[in-house]
Amino acid sequence: MFTRLNHIGIAVKNLDEASKKFSVVFNKDFSHAEIVEEQKVKVCFAETGNMRVELLEPIANDSPISKFLEKRGEGIHHLSYEVDDIEKELQRLKESGIQLIDEKPKVGAEGFLVAFLHPNSTNGVLIEISQKMKSS
DSSP states (O other): EEEEEEEEEOOOOOHEEEEHHHHHHOOOOOOEEEEEEEGGEEEEEEESSSSEEEEEEEETTTOOOOOOHHHHSSEEEEEEEESOHHHHHHHOOOOOOBBBBBBBOEOGGGGGGEEOOOOGTTTTOOOOEEEEEOOO
């Protein structure tokens, strides 16, 4: 079950410049940058009330964010919704005919498990589902 909108991901060419600009816009500081090797991005977050804004800068030419920037330029990349059980949600969505980019979750920023739904199944909107990793 989708529990809440966790963040809006914004693709940027330069994380340092963008975080300064958006810090002024939201009147909030962004977290220190974190590299997510599997996605080939550098990210940072700002809390904006009951959700967050994530800025994403590619760190490789073959990063999904590099491809997005080439095709569409800077801007909103995805919406991320938290779920209670990501494996169960992926199965439910697949059985309901939703096309998945990720059949299995990957480790994303801040240690969340993440998976993406294909925009062809969601009216052109890239949706990420995420789950906090359970501590052992």
